[in-house]
Amino acid sequence: MKIGSIVQNNAEVLPLIIGASVVVAAGALGAASDTAVSQFMFISIAGISALLALLMLPVHVLPTLAVAVVIFVPDRLMDAAGFPLTTPSAVILIVWAVRKKMHGKLIDYNQFRIGTRAIPKSLSIVLFLFSAWLIPKTLFSALPSFSVAWLLTFLMAVFIPLYVRKRELEVILLRQSIPALISIAAIYAIVQSIMQTNFIYDPLYLMVGRDSVQHWEVYRADASLGHPLTAGLVFAVGLAFSAGRWIETRRNAFLMACVLQGLGLMLTVSRGSYVAAGMAIAFLVLAAIVTGRRFSRTRAFLLIISFASFIVYVLQSDAFVKRATSDEAAASTDARNNLFQIALDATSSTNWLGGGLAASSIVAAPYNFQELPIENSYFQILIGIGMPGLLIFVSLLALAIRLGYRYRNLAAASAIVAFAVAISGYAAIDTVLPLITLLGLLVMMATTNLRPLSAHNHHIRGTKPIGNTTAGSQVPTHSPHISHARVYSDRIG
Numbered sequence: 001m002k003i004g005s006i007v008q009n010n011a012e013v014l015p016l017i018i019g020a021s022v023v024v025a026a027g028a029l030g031a032a033s034d035t036a037v038s039q040f041m042f043i044s045i046a047g048i049s050a051l052l053a054l055l056m057l058p059v060h061v062l063p064t065l066a067v068a069v070v071i072f073v074p075d076r077l078m079d080a081a082g083f084p085l086t087t088p089s090a091v092i093l094i095v096w097a098v099r100k101k102m103h104g105k106l107i108d109y110n111q112f113r114i115g116t117r118a119i120p121k122s123l124s125i126v127l128f129l130f131s132a133w134l135i136p137k138t139l140f141s142a143l144p145s146f147s148v149a150w151l152l153t154f155l156m157a158v159f160i161p162l163y164v165r166k167r168e169l170e171v172i173l174l175r176q177s178i179p180a181l182i183s184i185a186a187i188y189a190i191v192q193s194i195m196q197t198n199f200i201y202d203p204l205y206l207m208v209g210r211d212s213v214q215h216w217e218v219y220r221a222d223a224s225l226g227h228p229l230t231a232g233l234v235f236a237v238g239l240a241f242s243a244g245r246w247i248e249t250r251r252n253a254f255l256m257a258c259v260l261q262g263l264g265l266m267l268t269v270s271r272g273s274y275v276a277a278g279m280a281i282a283f284l285v286l287a288a289i290v291t292g293r294r295f296s297r298t299r300a301f302l303l304i305i306s307f308a309s310f311i312v313y314v315l316q317s318d319a320f321v322k323r324a325t326s327d328e329a330a331a332s333t334d335a336r337n338n339l340f341q342i343a344l345d346a347t348s349s350t351n352w353l354g355g356g357l358a359a360s361s362i363v364a365a366p367y368n369f370q371e372l373p374i375e376n377s378y379f380q381i382l383i384g385i386g387m388p389g390l391l392i393f394v395s396l397l398a399l400a401i402r403l404g405y406r407y408r409n410l411a412a413a414s415a416i417v418a419f420a421v422a423i424s425g426y427a428a429i430d431t432v433l434p435l436i437t438l439l440g441l442l443v444m445m446a447t448t449n450l451r452p453l454s455a456h457n458h459h460i461r462g463t464k465p466i467g468n469t470t471a472g473s474q475v476p477t478h479s480p481h482i483s484h485a486r487v488y489s490d491r492i493g
Contacts, residue, residue: 050088054095059103060169062096063161063441064177070434071185071234074201074226076210078434085149089437090156097160100167118165119447123399127159130392134357137385141356142363146430150358153433158440162447171448174441175411179245179257182238186264189223189231193267198222221267230432232270233422235261237438240280240418243303244411247288262307266314272425274314280418281307283401287410342368343379347386354386358430377429384430396443404446412446 054062066089078087119127134151141147161167192198196219202212220228239261246254265273281304288300346364347354355363360374360383374380382390397420404413419439423429429436 051095054092055099059096059099060173062092062099063167063170063444064173064181066090066092066096066157066437067174067178067441068181070438071181072224073434074224075230075432075434076226077204077208086153086156087433087437089434090153093161093437093440094156096170097164100164118163118167120403123162123396123403123447126392126396126399127162130389130396131155131159133385133389133392137354137357137389141359143356143359143361147357147359149433150430150436153436154440157437158443161440161444167444167448168450171445171450174445175245179238179242179254179261182234182242182264183257183260185223185225185231186235186238186260189221189235189264189267190260192223193219193221200224201226218269220269221264223264227432228268229270229273229426230428230435232265232268232273233276233419233428233435234438235265235268236273236277236280236418236422237415237442239265239277240284241411241415243281243307244284244414247284247300247303248408248411262310266310270425273422274311275425276418276420276422278307278311279421280414283417284410284414287405287413291405291408291410338370338372339374339376339379342372343374343376343382346383350386352387354382354384354389357384360384360430373427374430375426377423377427380427380430400443400446407447407449408451409446409448412442416442416446 054065057065069089069092073088075087131154134154138144138147138151188200198212201222201224205212222228222231225231225234239258242254242257242261245251246258262277265277285300285304342364345367346360349355349367350363358380360380363383364374365371368374374383378390378394381393385393397416401413401416401420404410404416416439419435419442423435
C-alpha cells in the first residue's frame with residue numbers, strides 16, 4: 001500500500017516536473033535568442049507546455065502552485081519574458097477555477113459547513129462594488145495598458161477564485177504548504193546574505209537585461225522575490241501565517257517556520273515589513289486571547305514575548321543600524337514625507353475620483369517635481385481610483401480580516417493584517433502584480449469555513465451540535481470529547 005501511494009504521488013507530480021523543465025528550458029532559450037521570431041517560438045513552447053501541465057495536475061494543487069510561482073518566480077523575470085496583460089500565478093488560478101467548475105466532487109464535502117454561497121453576502125457586495133468601480137477607472141485611465149493588466153489580474157486572482165465552491169481541500173493544502181514554501185525562500189535569503197550575492201537569480205536577471213537591486217551601503221536580501229521590500233512583505237506575511245498556525249494547531253514545525261521567516265525578514269532590512277509583522281502578531285495575540293479556549297492563550301503570550309525579544313535584537317543589529325544611518329535611508333524617509341502632499345494634490349485634481357487604475361505615477365507627475373516613487377500603496381490607490389476606490393479596497397481588507405476571525409482562520413486573518421500594513425511602506429499594489437494573487441489566496445483562506453458540520457460526522461460520540469447545522473452552529477467547548485474535535489481540526493491542516 002505504501003509503495004502504491006508513493007508511485008501514485010510520483011505520477012501526479014510528474015507532469016509538473018516535465019512541464020517545469022520544458023518551460024524553464026524554452027524560456028531560457030527565448031531570453032537568449034537574438035531574433036523576435038525565435039523568442040516568440042520558444043516562449044510559445046513554454047506557454048503551451050505550462051498549460052498542458054496545469055491540465056494534467058490534480059486540480060486541488062493548483063492554488064498551492066500559484067503561491068509557489070509568486071514566491072519563486074520574480075515579477076522582474078516575468079516582465080522580461082513578456083506577460084503584458086497578467087501574471088502566470090493569475091493564469092494558474094483561472095485554470096483552477098475552470099477545472100473546478102467542470103469537475104465533480106473530489107472528497108466528501110458534506111463533512112464541511114458548505115452553504116449556498118461560496119462567500120458571505122457582505123463580501124460579495126464589496127467585491128462587486130470594487131469591480132464595478134474599477135471598470136470606468138480602466139476605460140478612462142491615463143495608463144490604459146497597465147490598467148487593463150491590473151483589472152484582469154484582480155478578476156482572475158481575487159474575484160473569480162472567491163466564487164469557487166467546494167474549495168476546502170485546496171485551502172487545507174495551502175495552510176500546510178505556505179509556511180514551508182516561504183521558509184524555503186527564507187533559507188535562501190539566509191544563504192544569500194552569507195554569500196553576499198544572489199547566486200541563482202542575479203545571473204537570470206543579467207540574462208534578461210535586469211540589474212540586481214537595493215544592494216548599496218547595506219546588503220539587503222531579496223531572495224527569490226525580486227526586491228528586498230517585496231521579500232520583506234512576503235516574509236512578514238509568512239511569519240504572521242506560521243505564527244497563527246502554531247497557535248491554532250500547537251505544532252512545533254510552524255514555530256520553526258516562524259524562526260526561519262523571522263531571520264529572512266530581518267535580512268531584508270525592511271523597516272515597513274518589521275512594523276507589518278509586529279502589527280500582525282499583535283492582532284493574532286489579541287484575537288487568540290479574546291477567542292478563548294479554542295486557541296492557546298499561553299502560546300499567545302509566549303509568542304508576543306518572543307517576537308518582542310526578536311524585534312529588540314533586530315533593532316540593535318549592525319545591518320539595521322547601518323541601514324538607519326545610511327544616506328539612502330535618509331533619502332527614502334525624506335521622499336516619503338513629501339508623498340502625502342503629492343497624493344492630495346494629484347487626487348484633488350481629479351475631483352477625488354482618481355485618474356486611472358494603476359496609473360498613479362502618471363497622474364501624480366505634474367505635482368511630483370522631484371520625480372519620487374509613490375512609496376505607499378494606499379496613496380497609489382487614492383491617486384489612481386480615488387477616494388471611493390480606496391474606501392472600498394480598505395473595506396475589502398477589513399471584511400476579510402473580520403471573516404477570518406469569525407471562521408477562526410486566525411492565521412489567514414493575521415497574514416492579511418501583515419499584507420495590509422506592509423503595502424503602506426512601498427509602491428507595491430500598482431506595480432507588483434503577483435502580490436494581487438497572494439492577496440486573493442489569503443482572502444480565500446480567511447473566508448473558507450473549515451469547521452466540521454457536526455460532531456456526528458467526525459465520529460465524536462456523546463456530543464450534539466447546538467441549534468441547526470448552518471455556518472453558525474458550534475460543538476460545545478465544555479464537552480469531554482472536545483479534544484477529539486481539536487485533533488480533527490489539526491489533521492485537516
